[in-house]
Amino acid sequence: MSRWIPLWLHKLGSPPIFYRFAGALRPWFLGLALIAGAVALYGGLVLAPADYQQGDAYRIIFIHVPSAWMGLFVYGVMAVASFIALVWRIKLAEAVAMESAPIGAAFTFITLVTGSLWGKPMWGTWWTWDARLTSELVLLFLYLGVIGLYHAFEDRRQGARAAAFLAIVGIINVPIVHFSVNWWNTLHQGSTVRILGPSKISGDMLWPLLTMMVATKLYYVASLFGRVRADLLELEGGKDWVRRIATGEVVPGEQA
Amino acid sequence: MNPTRKRRLIIVLLVLAAAAVAVGLTVFALQQNMNYLFTPSQVRAGQAGAYGTFRLGGMVKAGSIERSKDSLKVGFTVVDADGAMPVEYTGILPDLFRDNQSVIATGHMADGHFVATEVLAKHDETYMPKELKDAMEKAHHGGKAVAASEEAR
Numbered sequence A: 001m002s003r004w005i006p007l008w009l010h011k012l013g014s015p016p017i018f019y020r021f022a023g024a025l026r027p028w029f030l031g032l033a034l035i036a037g038a039v040a041l042y043g044g045l046v047l048a049p050a051d052y053q054q055g056d057a058y059r060i061i062f063i064h065v066p067s068a069w070m071g072l073f074v075y076g077v078m079a080v081a082s083f084i085a086l087v088w089r090i091k092l093a094e095a096v097a098m099e100s101a102p103i104g105a106a107f108t109f110i111t112l113v114t115g116s117l118w119g120k121p122m123w124g125t126w127w128t129w130d131a132r133l134t135s136e137l138v139l140l141f142l143y144l145g146v147i148g149l150y151h152a153f154e155d156r157r158q159g160a161r162a163a164a165f166l167a168i169v170g171i172i173n174v175p176i177v178h179f180s181v182n183w184w185n186t187l188h189q190g191s192t193v194r195i196l197g198p199s200k201i202s203g204d205m206l207w208p209l210l211t212m213m214v215a216t217k218l219y220y221v222a223s224l225f226g227r228v229r230a231d232l233l234e235l236e237g238g239k240d241w242v243r244r245i246a247t248g249e250v251v252p253g254e255q256a
Numbered sequence B: 001m002n003p004t005r006k007r008r009l010i011i012v013l014l015v016l017a018a019a020a021v022a023v024g025l026t027v028f029a030l031q032q033n034m035n036y037l038f039t040p041s042q043v044r045a046g047q048a049g050a051y052g053t054f055r056l057g058g059m060v061k062a063g064s065i066e067r068s069k070d071s072l073k074v075g076f077t078v079v080d081a082d083g084a085m086p087v088e089y090t091g092i093l094p095d096l097f098r099d100n101q102s103v104i105a106t107g108h109m110a111d112g113h114f115v116a117t118e119v120l121a122k123h124d125e126t127y128m129p130k131e132l133k134d135a136m137e138k139a140h141h142g143g144k145a146v147a148a149s150e151e152a153r
Helices: A007-012 A015-047 A056-088 A091-122 A131-151 A156-170 A173-183 A203-235 A240-246 B003-030 B040-044 B130-152
Strands: B054-060 B073-080 B083-090 B102-110 B113-121
Touching: A007 A015, A015 A056, A015 A091, A015 A203, A015 A240, A056 A091, A056 A131, A056 A156, A056 A173, A056 A203, A056 B003, A091 A131, A091 A156, A091 A203, A131 A156, A131 A173, A156 A203, A156 B003, A173 B003, B040 B054, B040 B073, B040 B083, B054 B083, B083 B102
Parallel strands: B083 B113
Antiparallel strands: B054 B073, B054 B102, B073 B083, B102 B113
């Protein structure tokens, strides 16, 4: 590859090295995700005070909002990995892109379901076709499209390339989801947590939300590493390093 | 970068740019049609005239809610900065429905008032504990009281 990519990054792109690297880090990410998630749930469901107008019903925010952020974040990762996969044909990038899709789809699904559960008592409806809800649904369909297209091909790498194109084109929906509440009159409220300017949420409700954001990110990395490792074993089935793991010559995750 | 990769890079970027332009134009064209609701002053100005059924959005005017004693019928007035519209509705209202709440009603016009088939409450993006809200209101009213007593002097 090119000179301007550091050697260690280049090395990490090789399947056996990434397999070992991800195997070693995965338990840490998973453990930290569980701890952060437990702290955030306790903070959100027990410690945080009830909202002045929604009472306890607002607590779904601690699941809904971090999931929504992850739905967009995972899509971004998937699109960047797809771009690298299309241009440089790196196996690892294909695996990262394709294995991100089901995780992102799950987060988007959780977002839609929790939002619907909250919408019924607060708004008075389970679903409405406003710009935010509709674009979020399109996001879910894009994820499902990427997953479906990937599996529609006999040859996995060919499928990955086709699905990568869809993933890249679909990135256009991400800013639409994010800015829909500003661009159009929507039933969905605007952003509560803002990077620029003060957030519209009090501090004792904000910290569990941000902790959950960290937990979902850590969980994503752990889940992705596990899925990519399994994918790499399958993609590289005939290679020597996989055979050695399969025959038990080396313990997986330690040496390859 | 070798020529093959350069070519692939250009193709991917071109596809992305084409898709972005297409979606951008669509969104721009939909800007007018995609408005989820009309405000009372927009309805008064005749902007909703082309639609049989449309959504009316605004704040519930304080003190305007009138509930019928023997049915689920309720009447209220929706206002925006410079317009008001009486609304009639029969059904169950959402939890957040009350004075000064942003609502979105779906329905049609009949003899100068709006007959709603569905009323939704729009939630704002502010989250805070009840104690804080009370404290803020107290400070707000306290400030007003001080101003009033100063005026009286």
